[in-house]
Amino acid sequence: MSESVVSFHSKKRVWPSEGFTRTPYWVYTDADVYAQEQTQIFRGDNWHYVGLEAEVPAAGNYKTTSIGEQSVILTRDEDGSLHVVVNRCAHRGNMICRDAFGTVKKLYCVYHAWSYNLQGDLAHAAFSKGLRGEGGLPGDFDLKNHGLQKLRVATFCGLVFATFSNTTPPLLDWLGDVAQGIQRVLKKPLRVLGYDTQKIHANWKAYHENPRDSYHANILHTFYGTFGLSRQSQESSMVLDKTGKHVYFYTKSGTEKPSADFDKTTTDLRSHNDNMKLEDPSILKWRDEFGDGVSVQILTTYPSFVLHQIANSLATRQLIPRGPHACDLVWTYFGFADDDAETTRMRLTQANLAGSAGMISVEDAAVCEMMQKAAADGQTGQSFIEMGGKTLESGGTSKLSERAIRNFWYNYQRDMNWDAT
Ligand code: FES
Ligand SMILES: [Fe+2]
Secondary structure (H helix, E strand, O other): OOOEEEEOOOOEEEEOOOHHHEEEHHHHOOHHHHHHHHHHHHOOOOOEEEEEHHHOOOOOEEEEEEEOOEEEEEEEOOOOOEEEEEOOOOOOOOOOOOOOEEEOOOEEOOOOOOEEOOOOOEEEOOOOOOEOOEOOOOOOOOHHHOOOOEOEEEEEOOEEEEEOOOOOOOHHHHHHHHHHHHHHHOOOOEEEEEEEEEEEOOOHHHHHHHHHOHHHHHHHOHHHHHHOOOOOOOEEEEEEOOOOOOEEEEEEOOOOOOOHHHHHHHOOOOOOOOOOOOOOHHHHOOOOOOOOOOOEEEEEEOOOEEEEEEOOEEEEEEEEEOOOOOEEEEEEEEEEOOOOHHHHHHHHHHHHHOOOOOOOOHHHHHHHHHHHHHHOOOOOOEEEOOOOOOOOOOOOOOOOOOHHHHHHHHHHHHHOOOOOO
């Protein structure tokens, strides 16, 4: 293999000759790389999660969110259809919706009162005919040429995705083998329980790698190992889509198989501490609601979406890049529309397992921020990603593997039009 040289207008960067088993630290810090990602990845041939159908249940409901840096609006039209448009007026670029959620009859720009229907078509431009024969828009002005920029929209099991690209494959084809993991959890109409938004002072890719990284799960997270929700000795597996873009892992608690290897290793792991006890163990009470014994399933779609089932805590996570050194992570907790009060209470109690201050997930953002600090200016150094082997296939379905991370960097380099070696 040879080094791949990545050129920008101002500089040349070199990807290590080992290819996707190494990540140079400039990829987490470089502003030109970040700018190119907006075009190649966030406006490229990928579907991006924008919300749940349950967040905009009625005609006129809207939600503002982002795809990459770009603010977009998800709307529900009078006929029940869903639309996603760029949150930027076609006149002179003012942001149209500022609230996170709302209900409107039309999308109205406060600057000069241009208004749009819920599909994003321009319906009215103030004073377009001028006044008393003066001013106004030219005779060839046509409302239909000045709508909001529209994205393609598709839904699956109550999740709403959008893409800027006309060449992104249909959503179900794009999701490939992880569609079954989504269907397993989202099997009934949903009800939103709440939100939690977390600012992470790290590059978005550091967080995206984290839920693809099954190696760390039972090591970094003390709570998982100590209280038995997820341990390496339990039955577990990985499902990686054939493109390598999307992945999910699952573990079945209570399926420990004795092994001398495991006993020897856990004596070195901080995460397995039999001396720790909870004063109130109610957070550990969970119900096998899907009937397959899976206690934890973490599913990630490229490049910015996570769906988790941790016991009975269900949530989506949306990753929004905020410059090379920061990102927002938006957690949306939900249950099913037909949950009884006791089930909802159980989900809300277990919501404390994850989220910005979650018993399990608090360490993830901390590690991403420590990695970003250690990367410093990114001029030197590279990571080493050979757990499970050196190829896109090696590691198989084992959780003691970085196969899903190697596959991420392979796809990333292809999307960026860099040589993927
Ligand atoms: S910028 Fe929106 S109406 Fe002028
Ligand atoms: Fe984690």
